[in-house]
Amino acid sequence: MPREKYQERLTQLRDDVLYMSEIVAERLRMGMDALAEKDEELAHRVIEEDAEVNQLYLELEQDCIDLLALQQPVAGDLRFVAATFKIITDLERIGDLATNLGEHTLQAERDVFSDVDVQRIGEATLDMLDDAMTAYAEENADACFAVAADDDDVDELCENASSAVMLELIEREGVTEEDVDALMADVSRLLLTIRDLERVGDHAVNIAARTLYMIENNDELIY
Secondary structure, eight states, X not given: OOHHHHHHHHHHHHHHHHHHHHHHHHHHHHHHHHHHHTOHHHHHHHXXXXXXXXXXXXXXXXXXXXXXXXXXXXXXXXXXXXXXXXHHHHHHHHHHHHHHHHHHHHHOOSOOOXXXXXXXXXXXXXXXXXXXXXXXXXXXXXXXXXXXXHXXXXXXXXXXXHHHHHHHHHHOOOOOHHHHHHHHHHHHHHHHHHHHHHHHHHHHHHHHHHHHHHHHSOOTTOO
């Protein structure tokens, strides 16, 4: 394959990954909206449309394999393809977490623990994902470090939210024996939701880490 054509393929790969990230972010937003509004129809859409994300992942995975095989890239091109291969995996997993939000919506029967601001956590993770993909698109090393720093704030939000759930559970009065099972199901669902959003932040950091490696051959953020 001529070198010019190869570079066009690399550019197209970057564009396709950015498109995949937009789809994943949209699914995550839909999952958050479904959860906030108890919208079962939207929750079903999030779950059903995960197949599109999975298909995009498989197609881009094959593109990465083909590019590695066609010209055996070296240096910057090799790091780009290798980093991209990892990044699409993180995007696919964020899509799975968005699906989880849809499933949590379908399982929720009551509005409990209203003081726990799950939407704030979700917005923070969406911002992290957007910033990580912007760093990838613009090859901005400083932005990669900023995403990693933001993860500390998200972790704190998640820890505080989980603690608030447990504290309110301990202090709650007037719970009848018949209500215990339903209450514990609500607690479990909410804690899983918090955990899933925290994992979205972790995947955003992974994207930033691989982007930093791609730009500067720096593995400082990879863990």
